[in-house]
Amino acid sequence: MPVVREFTLPDLGEGLTGAEVVRWMVEVGEVIAVDQPVVEVETAKAVVEVPCPYGGVVTARFGEVGEEIAVGAPLVTVAVAAAGGSTGTGSGPAGEAAADGAAAPGAANERPLVGYGVLESPKGGRRARVRIDGPAPAIAPAPAPAPAPVPEAARVVASAVVPVISPLVRRMAREHGLELARITGSGPDGLIMRADVQRALSEAVAPVPAAVADEEVVPLRGLRRTIAEKLTRSHQEIPAATCWVDADATGLMETRAQLNRAAGPKVSVLALLARICTAGLVRFPELNSSVENDGSGIRRHRAVHLGFAAQSDRGLVVPVIRDAHLLNTEQLGAELARLTESARAGTLTPAELTGGTFTLNNYGVFGVDGSTPILNHPEAAMLGVGRIAAKPWVHEGELAVRQVTQLSFTFDHRVCDGGTAGGFLRFVADCVEQPGMLLRQL
Numbered sequence: 544m545p546v547v548r549e550f551t552l553p554d555l556g557e558g559l560t561g562a563e564v565v566r567w568m569v570e571v572g573e574v575i576a577v578d579q580p581v582v583e584v585e586t587a588k589a590v591v592e593v594p595c596p597y598g599g600v601v602t603a604r605f606g607e608v609g610e611e612i613a614v615g616a617p618l619v620t621v622a623v624a625a626a627g628g629s630t631g632t633g634s635g636p637a638g639e640a641a642a643d644g645a646a647a648p649g650a651a652n653e654r655p656l657v658g659y660g661v662l663e664s665p666k667g668g669r670r671a672r673v674r675i676d677g678p679a680p681a682i683a684p685a686p687a688p689a690p691a692p693v694p695e696a697a698r699v700v701a702s703a704v705v706p707v708i709s710p711l712v713r714r715m716a717r718e719h720g721l722e723l724a725r726i727t728g729s730g731p732d733g734l735i736m737r738a739d740v741q742r743a744l745s746e747a748v749a750p751v752p753a754a755v756a757d758e759e760v761v762p763l764r765g766l767r768r769t770i771a772e773k774l775t776r777s778h779q780e781i782p783a784a785t786c787w788v789d790a791d792a793t794g795l796m797e798t799r800a801q802l803n804r805a806a807g808p809k810v811s812v813l814a815l816l817a818r819i820c821t822a823g824l825v826r827f828p829e830l831n832s833s834v835e836n837d838g839s840g841i842r843r844h845r846a847v848h849l850g851f852a853a854q855s856d857r858g859l860v861v862p863v864i865r866d867a868h869l870l871n872t873e874q875l876g877a878e879l880a881r882l883t884e885s886a887r888a889g890t891l892t893p894a895e896l897t898g899g900t901f902t903l904n905n906y907g908v909f910g911v912d913g914s915t916p917i918l919n920h921p922e923a924a925m926l927g928v929g930r931i932a933a934k935p936w937v938h939e940g941e942l943a944v945r946q947v948t949q950l951s952f953t954f955d956h957r958v959c960d961g962g963t964a965g966g967f968l969r970f971v972a973d974c975v976e977q978p979g980m981l982l983r984q985l
Contacts, residue, residue: 552615574600591893902922913951918953
């Protein structure tokens with residue numbers, strides 16, 4: 544007889560206690576193989592597919608789409624073949640013959656076997672070769688039915704590849720009953736973006752009369768709920784203060800232009816700012832720290848794991864560059880580009896979204912000059928950078944048009960006083976105005 548195995552939601556990353564069901568990838572009664580993905584879930588960090596370690600017939604699923612599943616709670620149960628004999632094999636020629644339907648020697652029923660076997664699905668007569676262990680009953684397998692012919696039209700449709708990367712775009716289209724194959728993508732090479740799905744929705748849905756339209760309550764789920772909880776905790780627990788300064792970024796922009804005229808990868812402004820931050824944290828190491836949860840002490844971090852704010856289809860995320868203090872400007876730029884692309888595609892892993900010790904927030908990409916952001920708990924500091932815009936500026940005693948940016952620095956007042964925060968911010972501003980100062984840090 545088959546053995547029913549229960550597969551529970553595994554721990555998907557640091558500090559995660561559960562995940563929301565986005566999409567079931569298998570049906571009850573379906574035959575699955577070992578390590579086949581069975582469900583797509585959304586954690587506070589990313590959207591991931593969860594593979595099942597058992598092969599066999601799915602006998603039950605737990606949790607509806609949109610429901611939160613706790614780590615360790617059951618996801619699916621799978622009927623796994625319990626033995627060899629005529630439904631499975633041990634190792635060696637005798638077992639191979641049994642896998643083809645021939646009766647194995649009688650001794651096979653008298654000892655436990657570990658190997659592979661054929662398991663029948665109660666849905667559609669499908670069979671699968673699955674991992675088995677236990678005593679071997681002599682049960683002959685039913686012959687597999689001949690596969691039905693596939694129409695030519697179905698083969699053509701199956702072979703078509705819909706140009707879409709983000710699983711969130713797929714989910715959005717699926718929830719609203721839209722066929723991605725019928726949507727024209729506006730991205731590179733026809734890639735379907737979130738805006739394309741939204742446009743298709745506006746064309747497909749008739750406008751709601753004013754008398755029917757009403758307020759809507761959007762539930763806090765997934766990433767949005769995690770952001771709300773984390774920011775609330777940060778605001779309640781951390782006595783944060785912010786200081787800011789305007790800086791002439793003309794020298795920084797000229798340096799970037801010089802670097803990009805040379806052979807090699809292009810250097811972004813964000814990469815230069817990241818390099819300035821790592822140099823500043825070497826000079827002011829107390830800012831690369833966090834206060835212990837019980838408030839008993841301040842933990843100083845030896846490595847700089849630099850987080851940076853990135854906007855994605857799921858909302859604001861903070862990917863982390865590991866050991867940023869060991870990387871040069873080009874290497875920082877490469878990591879920034881890689882993680883930004885992963886954020887846009889919705890493929891960041893939980894490990895790439897946790898463990899930061901300092902955050903760089905470039906809100907200038909939204910066209911704003913300044914901000915007083917809430918710290919990324921439990922980090923103690925965050926540098927904010929506004930847009931770089933042409934403004935009148937006194938340069939070398941004369942009024943001139945210069946490229947000016949506003950730098951803001953938010954810090955946990957428990958880890959340092961204003962002198963340290965001001966010193967770090969002034970160092971950053973000086974490096975923005977005179978990038979040659981970074982040579983002192985090499």
